[in-house]
Amino acid sequence: MEEKNTQQHHSGFVAVVGRPNAGKSTLVNHLVGEKVAIISDRPQTTRNRILSILSTEEAQMVFLDTPGLHKPQDKLGEHMVQAALNAIKEVDVVLFVVDASEKRGKGEQVILERLKEECHAPVILVLNKIDRLPDKAVLLPIIDKFRKEYPFRSVLTLSALEDEDFSPLLQEIVRCLPEGPSFYPEDMYTDQPERVMAAEIVREKILQLTRDEVPHAVAVQVQEMKTRPNNLVYVRADIYVERDSQKAILIGAKGKMLKEISQRAREDMEAFLGNRVYLELWVKVRPKWREKEGDLKRLGLAGERSQY
Numbered sequence: 001m002e003e004k005n006t007q008q009h010h011s012g013f014v015a016v017v018g019r020p021n022a023g024k025s026t027l028v029n030h031l032v033g034e035k036v037a038i039i040s041d042r043p044q045t046t047r048n049r050i051l052s053i054l055s056t057e058e059a060q061m062v063f064l065d066t067p068g069l070h071k072p073q074d075k076l077g078e079h080m081v082q083a084a085l086n087a088i089k090e091v092d093v094v095l096f097v098v099d100a101s102e103k104r105g106k107g108e109q110v111i112l113e114r115l116k117e118e119c120h121a122p123v124i125l126v127l128n129k130i131d132r133l134p135d136k137a138v139l140l141p142i143i144d145k146f147r148k149e150y151p152f153r154s155v156l157t158l159s160a161l162e163d164e165d166f167s168p169l170l171q172e173i174v175r176c177l178p179e180g181p182s183f184y185p186e187d188m189y190t191d192q193p194e195r196v197m198a199a200e201i202v203r204e205k206i207l208q209l210t211r212d213e214v215p216h217a218v219a220v221q222v223q224e225m226k227t228r229p230n231n232l233v234y235v236r237a238d239i240y241v242e243r244d245s246q247k248a249i250l251i252g253a254k255g256k257m258l259k260e261i262s263q264r265a266r267e268d269m270e271a272f273l274g275n276r277v278y279l280e281l282w283v284k285v286r287p288k289w290r291e292k293e294g295d296l297k298r299l300g301l302a303g304e305r306s307q308y
């Protein structure tokens with residue numbers, strides 16, 4: 001009789017933690033091969049715990065791309081830190097992503113302490129952004145120092161932005177996962193509903209286009225999303241800011257900025273949904289929404305969804 005393929009299937013959850021701006025979303029998007037989490041060069045871009053799913057023949061890896069573990073400044077910040085903490089308690093393996101091109105700071109220390117206190121799963125240290133290091137020899141003392149402070153399962157160095165092949169990291173993750181069947185259908189790559197993805201796309205464009213002028217005082221909520229008879233998807237979204245001055249920046253002279261945001265967001269939405277999109281954006285002022293529990297809940301940034 002012919003031998004059956006006895007290779008076992010593995011599945012499990014992978015938390016991706018690290019200081020804001022370390023490159024967590026970039027790494028997860030490249031691993032999964034689809035754009036799921038939004039990216040900007042400003043810290044604290046990721047607000048929700050976003051599930052990204054990678055299915056291969058031998059395993060299904062479910063990544064929780066967590067908001068950076070940082071010192072919270074307001075209620076939104078508190079929820080973000082809590083979401084990241086919950087992640088490290090529940091998963092099968094943790095990826096601790098560090099920007100190796102930056103000096104080590106308090107942020108890494110805080111995360112190491114959290115891992116020591118709360119984490120029982122194996123932790124893989126990922127030293128990222130090595131494309132920025134002209135002399136790779138500087139990595140050795142960095143690795144040495146980390147290894148003295150925490151019993152990492154392994155340490156990998158990479159560039160989430162430029163590398164093409166992530167198989168060493170993927171193999172290491174699979175080795176940490178228990179045997180088991182897939183949790184999600186194999187063609188699914190995120191658990192986020194289309195509305196959430198659409199809102200995140202708009203937020204990404206705002207962060208990318210307005211730079212430091214409109215800080216994190218912006219939230220996006222999709223109010224309506226429906227497919228019209230000719231397969232055109234109609235999307236109406238509200239953009240919330242805290243001040244009139246921020247509203248003015250977002251709209252721009254003669255509405256130019258809003259038009260640019262809308263155009264770029266529409267293109268990404270069309271790629272994501274595989275349909276033509278008609279996008280309508282409204283900018284609204286809601287003073288101090290980040291301090292208000294009710295507003296955070298309504299925007300899906302607190303309560304059930306951000307806790308998992």
Ligand SMILES: Nc1nc2c(ncn2[C@@H]2O[C@H](COP(=O)(O)OP(=O)(O)OP(=O)(O)O)[C@@H](O)[C@H]2O)c(=O)[nH]1
Nearest residue numbers: 021022023024025026041043044045046129160161
């Ligand atoms: N040069 C270089 N830049 C990178 C690399 N990885 C990420 N970046 C950049 O670093 C910035 C932050 O990347 P993100 O992936 O949004 O970082 P994050 O850790 O998810 O950030 P938060 O959402 O704030 O927690 C972006 O401008 C990325 O393009 C890398 O390997 N090399």
